[in-house]
Amino acid sequence: MQHFTGSIHALKSQWDRAMKPFQVHPHLSQNVFIELVAAYSNPKRFYHNLNHVKQVLTTIEEIREHRLTPQLTTLDFSIIRVAAWFHDIFYDPKSDDNEEKSANYAELALNQLKLPIAPIRRIKTLILQTKTHQASVNELDCQILLDADLAILGTAELDYYSYAYAIRQEYSWIPDQIYRPKRKQILQNFCQRERLYLTNPMFNQFEERARQNLHLEISLLSS
Template sequence: MNEILLKVENFIYQILKEKSPPENVYHNITHTKEVVKAVEKIGRAENLNDDQMEILIIAAWFHDTGYVEKSKGHEELSSEYAKKFLMEFNFPKEKIDKITGCILATKIPHQPKNIFEEVLCDADIHHIGIKEFFDKSELLRLEKENREGERISNYKWLKENINFITKQKFYTKYAKDEFEEQKNNNLLKLQKKFKKELSKKNETSLKDEKIKVEKEKLKKKTENDKKADRGIETMFRNVIRTHVSFSSMADSKAHIMISVNTLILGAIITILARKLDTNPYLIIPTITITLISLTALIFAVLVTRPNITSGKFTKEDIFNKEANLLFFGNFYNMGLKDFTWGMQQMMKDKDYLYSSMIKDFYYLGQVLSKKYKYLRICYNIFMYGMIISIIVFAVFIAMNPATAELHDFIK
């Protein structure tokens, strides 16, 4: 791989990692790598030379970068990303124009004007001609649902896929030979599924009309209950999320103290301990700072040390509503069958479910209280201990002026 291709690849990995939204489950680095790989296969099969392949591979890396900001019109944005990046490295303008032309050619409907654009267009939609098409299609469906904020029915999605594949064609000989047959097979499978969905839709439409009136009656009755339930669930979700964040903060602060005090103890062992035979007046200060660091380290470890429970419950606990199955420590030693039964019993009883959530929240608060208590002790020991250690060192050094020359000690 030449230098510019390596820089392009690293840049694409970086921009997709930093800017790509989480809903992009299809147009991500995996899809980009698959298109690059397809470009390499198709381009080599079309007997393109290394310079031509360089243009195509760069275009393939950049072709969907615009998706980090928007889906509609992403091709123009992708070409701007490519142009801006390549100009920084004084890449030849005629090659940049070909690269941006390839990227813009991937806009649906495809209208490629040369072999470069034909290769990239074929690579971009090669998934419609592979056996994994339906897996790719579901990822694209999920991405679209997340972006648009609404569910896409099977009927609508199958119809869109049939229309899309019917209008697409491959341009290069390699793509036609490699993907055309599987594309037609995928289209036939889509049409069979579509017919089944159409039949289901006709059957359910009558049922939907009958139950629509009943649903309207139930809607008013349950609306207030749902609002109350949503409010309660939102409250629990928010307070538990907040407390989990507090727990993470405590662990993070404890890790800082563990790292700092480990470094201090390491420095004492490797540096100060070797000086004690020639500087005996440093024994007491060294013991002082060692005890302080060790004590702070112990309390920091106590903050992060997990508390292990038995991990078992009985049927009596479930019937008496005493087992809290929302905490893993109460069930991790149980079999799947018993745990599933217990969860089903809890989900059937709203009062039992809410009481379990209350217990979970309460004990989480107890754990947090213990963590922050130890954390405060740890920081107090460290803060005041360091002050005391410095004073002790200063006093003992001052009391031994004949042997406490700072320059010689440091040396």
């Protein structure tokens, strides 16, 4: 497992920030936070771990700070933050329903935290949409979560290859002759999209680099 490059205290502060608008009881909030940390600290998680959660949360805040459109100014970022915390709570590379399990877990946990029904439903929807990484033009909150989830694609080359290696470790049970063409097809599917990043801040800053990274990995997988 990749070592968590941060402090649990800093993560707890971000969790508390996400919970603050909903006035959750501190004891209940602490219990769910402990469950989240335990799940993301599973030693079989080489990429979908606390480092990933940290990057997603950081990217969400970077998008928020751009405030390039009136929608960003009025958008309820608390819902996006909570969805980020739960979006990979279930992660089993051998399963095809991780998003559904994560969404259902979030619903149960957030009901225990006594969040209102409407935010819980929206958070569940956002998590489910990470399965296809598709969002309509009117779903800015979903676009932000999806872009943050894919922020790793637009990082520096060494960081990208660390990510690609970590993904390979999570699928270590699959032999190369099967993994390489499957991984290549996934990356090619992303490359065929009109846009990798749906929000303008992410598109303008990282789209070109992300496509370069994807094409380089495809080349390596083809060699």
